[in-house]
Amino acid sequence: MNAVRNRGIICLTVTLIMLSVVNFSGCLNSETTNTWAFKAIQIDKLQSLGLDGTGVVIGVIDTGVYRDHVEFDKNTFIVWRDYVKDAKQPYDDNGHGTHIMGILFSKGSISGPISGYHLKGVCPNARAVVVKAVSELGEADDKDVAAAIDFCVAQGADIILLSLAKNPETINVGERTQQSCEDALKKGVFIVAPAGDDGKAD
Numbered sequence: 001m002n003a004v005r006n007r008g009i010i011c012l013t014v015t016l017i018m019l020s021v022v023n024f025s026g027c028l029n030s031e032t033t034n035t036w037a038f039k040a041i042q043i044d045k046l047q048s049l050g051l052d053g054t055g056v057v058i059g060v061i062d063t064g065v066y067r068d069h070v071e072f073d074k075n076t077f078i079v080w081r082d083y084v085k086d087a088k089q090p091y092d093d094n095g096h097g098t099h100i101m102g103i104l105f106s107k108g109s110i111s112g113p114i115s116g117y118h119l120k121g122v123c124p125n126a127r128a129v130v131v132k133a134v135s136e137l138g139e140a141d142d143k144d145v146a147a148a149i150d151f152c153v154a155q156g157a158d159i160i161l162l163s164l165a166k167n168p169e170t171i172n173v174g175e176r177t178q179q180s181c182e183d184a185l186k187k188g189v190f191i192v193a194p195a196g197d198d199g200k201a202d
Helices: 002-019 036-040 045-046 096-105 142-154 175-186
Strands: 057-062 077-082 108-109 117-122 127-132 159-162 191-192
Touching: 036 045, 057 096, 057 142, 096 127, 127 142, 142 159, 142 175, 175 191
Parallel strands: 057 127, 057 159, 077 127, 159 191
Antiparallel strands: 108 117
């Protein structure tokens, strides 16, 4: 069982890394999962093998989540923590976090109001530790991001997605975040940080 779970964690980690460099803007068609982007990084093959996130916990550090969106299964969310306003209930005053959560966990059960297509997440059966460390304006500081990483590790995350922002000038991360990342890696937690949103080499 552990071998299967570990394989799922590794596959999901690689998938998330590849998602960080794939542009989904042209991936819509009449199918639920067989979009060009899913095929390009072979998510469809992984899901056909049963690697759909089952048994894997992903810590998502971003702007929060609109938990009541119809595409989200309420059982997806294990725990919530807010390092910006210390709110006890999940919210997303920016929208980016909910967007990322949809790419990961959407059930693909309804058609979108704009696109009209069903879009299923890459790991719809994974579970989430959701941490808000990025403000409405896309700002975050070193202390909060580091604390968010530590929190995800403490809550049993297998993978941590540092989905912070497009503009590096608004994200002030440094030694504390680096130390928390190193501590997480030593405990066997995979860390993924998207790059290249500005179109420049990172």
